[in-house]
Amino acid sequence: MALEISARQIFAFAFIAIYVGIAISGLEQAIVLWLLALVIPLHLIYWQDIRQGRHTLLRNYPLVGYLRYFFESIRPAIRQYFDLAGWHRLFRLSQ
Incomplete structure (x- = not known):
């Protein structure tokens, strides 16, 4: 059974990599970390929505x-x- 990864999941993984890169490069600037603290929970909600299979409305819109x-x-x-x-x-x- 092959692991199927959709375009949305690739998008989500790419943003995780971008967040890690921003966090590493922005360690000396606190404002970058505060922005990440606001954006990362939204990304986690997005990740939960694309992974769940119960409500297609939440997944698509x-x-x-x-x-x-x-x-x-x-x-x-x-x-x-x-x-x-x-x-x-x-x-x-x-x-």
């Missing part, structure tokens, strides 16, 4: 996927707000 799952998580509160406001009574078919 990560920003849209995270927004969708965020709005799904707050949906009960939003629905409760609109139910209390009486919006559902305005659009009833049996009036």
